[in-house]
Amino acid sequence: MSTSSLAKPLRLLLLGAPGSGKGTQTSRLLKVFPKMQSVASGDLLRQQIKDKTSLGVLASSYITKGSLIPDELITKLLISYLAENCWLTPKSSWLLDGFPRTVNQGQILDHKLSSSDVNLNLVVELDVPESVILDRIENRFVHVPSGRIYNLKYNPPKVPGRDDITGEPLTKRPDDNVEVFAKRLQEYKRLVEPLKEYYANKNVLKTVSGETSDIIFPKLCDLIVNDFGAK
Ligand code: ATP
Numbered sequence: 001m002s003t004s005s006l007a008k009p010l011r012l013l014l015l016g017a018p019g020s021g022k023g024t025q026t027s028r029l030l031k032v033f034p035k036m037q038s039v040a041s042g043d044l045l046r047q048q049i050k051d052k053t054s055l056g057v058l059a060s061s062y063i064t065k066g067s068l069i070p071d072e073l074i075t076k077l078l079i080s081y082l083a084e085n086c087w088l089t090p091k092s093s094w095l096l097d098g099f100p101r102t103v104n105q106g107q108i109l110d111h112k113l114s115s116s117d118v119n120l121n122l123v124v125e126l127d128v129p130e131s132v133i134l135d136r137i138e139n140r141f142v143h144v145p146s147g148r149i150y151n152l153k154y155n156p157p158k159v160p161g162r163d164d165i166t167g168e169p170l171t172k173r174p175d176d177n178v179e180v181f182a183k184r185l186q187e188y189k190r191l192v193e194p195l196k197e198y199y200a201n202k203n204v205l206k207t208v209s210g211e212t213s214d215i216i217f218p219k220l221c222d223l224i225v226n227d228f229g230a231k
């Protein structure tokens with residue numbers, strides 16, 4: 001798909017189980033809508049861990065168990081990121097992946113966004129069968145500095161074990177193993193229902209279903225183009 005621009009600012013949240021392809025859809029969307037910015041809460045946390053910051057040390061104890069880090073910490077991290085990267089201005093278009101995860105986080109974020117009149121205007125849930133998700137996780141590798149994701153089966157790096165762009169090493173996420181993954185999935189299912197209800201009440205929730213990222217992507221693009229009138 002060629003690049004496209006948006007007629008009005010898009011402030012999008014992607015919801016979806018771990019491994020549902022939020023990161024993959026994000027990088028594909030950024031190619032179509034190059035003016036859009038994106039951030040994934042998990043990527044910010046993994047960078048903190050890599051940099052051995054105090055937040056990183058704390059976050060890693062939660063992440064390796066598959067538990068969520070406390071709302072207060074994650075909202076602070078993400079809201080500072082939004083402010084520092086000028087996302088709180090009415091003209092910017094952006095996408096959030098992995099945050100908010102709880103209704104409480106959603107309320108704190110909304111409070112901040114509405115004070116700048118930049119509320120979320122689209123929330124899309126990626127609905128992918130669980131069997132597909134489990135298969136993906138086993139084969140997933142990540143380039144931590146960029147958040148780029150590879151899959152040994154569907155999207156292997158050009159050089160085994162190396163990031164395509166920087167040549168730096170790829171790593172396996174410590175929370176991408178069977179036991180921890182099961183816990184993450186269970187947590188996701190428990191928390192997403194109230195979160196979906198919260199956004200459904202604000203009339204911004206949509207769902208896109210499919211077994212592969214190639215099926216989901218055009219549906220997601222159509223949704224955006226229809227509602228945000230790409231020219
Ligand atoms: P995937 O990246 O496959 O979609 P995921 O959504 O479970 O899976 P990340 O978003 O990368 O993974 O998050 C990894 C971990 O970081 C989570 O298991 C959690 O411990 C922590 N984390 C990320 N975002 C949040 C959040 N909004 N609130 C609390 N903890 C978070």
Ligand code: MG
Pocket residue numbers: 022023040042097098
């Ligand atoms: Mg992710």
